[in-house]
Amino acid sequence: MDMFLLVLGLIGIIFYFYKLVTEYSPSEFEESSIESFLISGGPTKSGQVTSQDDRNRKDYIDEGRQLLILYGTEYGCSEEVARLLYDKIDALNDKDEEYPLQPRLLNVRDFKLIDWTHEQICFVVISTSGDGVPPTDAIDFYNYLQNTDVVEIREMRFSVLALGDSNYPQFCKVGHTLHERLVTLGGECVVSLTDVDMEDWTVIKSWLDRVTAYLTTAHINPSVDYIRHGDITEDNCSRKTPFVATLKVKRQLTVVETPMDKETVHCEFDVTGSELTWLPGDAVGIYPENNRAEVCCLVLAMKCTGNELGPLPASAYKTQGTPAGDQCLSSVLQKYYDLKSVKPDLLLTLKDHLGNSQEAGKLELLLRDEDKNTICVTAAVVRYETLGRPRTGVTTTYLQDRLEVGGHCPMFISHNPGFQPPACRSIPIIMIGPGTGIAPFIAFIQERAIEKVSKSSDESFGSGRTLLYFGCRHRDRDYLHREHLEAWSSSGVLELRVAFSRDQAHKVYVQHLLHDDGAQIWALLEKEKAHLYVCGDAKHMAHDVHTTLLDIVQGQGHMTREEAEMYLTDLEASEQYQKDVWVV
Secondary structure, eight states: OOOHHHHHHHHHHHHHHHHHHSSGGGGGTTBBBBBHOOOOTOOOOSSOOOOHHTTTTOOOOBBBEEEEEEEEEEHHHHHHHHHHHHHHHHOOOOOOOOOOEEEEEGGGGGGOOOOGGSSSSEEEEOOBTTTTBGGGGHHHHHHHHSSOOOOTTTTTTEEEEEEEESSSTTTTHHHHHHHHHHHHHTEEEESSOEEEESHHHHHHHHHHHHHHHHHTTTOOOOOOOOOOOGGGGOTTTTTOEEEEEEEEEEEEEEESTTTSSEEEEEEEOOOTTTTOOOOTTTTTEEEOOOOHHHHHHHHHHHTOOOOEOOOOOTTTOOTTTSSSSSHHHHHHHHHHHHHHHOOOOHHHHHHHHHHHHHHHHHHHHHHHHHHHHEEEOOOOOOOEETEEEEEOHHHHHIIIIIIOOOEEEEEEEEOOTOOOOOOSSSSSSSOOOGGGHHHHHHHHHHHHHHHHHTTTOOOTOOOOEEEEEESSSTEEEEEHHHHHHHHHHHSSSSSEEEEESSSSSSSSOHHHHHHHTHHHHHHHTTTSOEEEEEETTTHHHHHHHHHHHHHHHHTTTOOHHHHHHHHHHHHHHHHHHEEEEEEE
């Protein structure tokens, strides 16, 4: 039993049941999941395979029954689901069918290639980024569909799968908006709009099954395809082709004396020669490597050496010099596959096939449960226990434990147009970012500090006030970027308010400071049209801050609760109130 739990804790359970799961279709799982890797046949001694990316980029020459699969994604999940749908539709074809189904897969970024007069059926898989914002690649398509009367869409059949996170107030907003617009334009919804909360694969699988069931009887007029994938180009230094940056500085930002103390690290990466560009508020995407010890454990559990060849998932990033075809098993598992997340469907499958009741019981328990060449990252290191076994966050422990100064790390910029300082620098900004939520605000403040120096000789220049509400547990342990913040405060660049929640008998959080400053906050919002930013924990902090803001607006503005709620809603609609929050 101890050995079983050890293997389970390290995801080795999947290998333990290798022969069992190989009877299932690869399309049941995410392409980058370890389940998909196993089901694809696992490692081979030699030879090449056709990558999924190539399979999904067919240029059809013969007549067929065409349909369009569009995806909009920030970090890849929607693309993975769209690829699964492509495979499922392709598998519906009989070998000798006169007019086979011809699915075409496109990133909505490339929507200008679409001739809507030729499209009869379209399936859209799209996520909502942050608090109701389209993925970066989807912004142009989203705006086009909202603002253009695309008459050719009339009577086109469609279905939308909306991915999101219910911890955000505007859960799945982008998918809902597109669905409503397609209906308004005259489209016919043939599979109901479906919301997916936090990558719930049970819901995803249900939608995929309903789509394929519909297609078994749907009538599609055959024609010759007009889309040519050679017309599609990938941007340099994107999610698919990240730049390999060099870590040049790493330092601890917190004092860790007890297990309750937070471990936070500051990293600086040299991106010279990358041509990466970014604005304050943008995010950086990092591709980590899995823990080498866990990879070795998995390889041993497979009874392999690690030198065998293994396939790359379609989502695998490509850097300069990445070899084509299969790669060394150890390298593939370390760089490209998700060894951390085990999908509930897999555990259910394993539980149903286990002969040992004790092991089945354990599974049942689990099922409940500003330098243009330097990018700075602030990451709270994730370490915790599950069933008595240590677990870690892959990316954060990669930065802290496995990536050494001078080492290389693939990365790309995830632009965040819905969370940026006002173009007019004389407008005041109020930033609320406890813990690692301070990360984007460092860039905000740096930009204003630079502007203050460059404009100091111009007496007519009126720089807007810059307020920061920061929070942490202890002044002497986890006061992130203390030296910089206090220096900016002393120089007059920043008005700094800090809440130390554990340095006194009663807990003090940023929302308490906001409440105390209610009159000032109201005056800045109402009279000076200040922009308000919230960054950090969505589940507790952002909710409590929003409630406090409602209290301020209601009290200071002499409004009803409903009027206060509408006031903040209007601020969000005008981008005067912006949030970049996440679930911790």
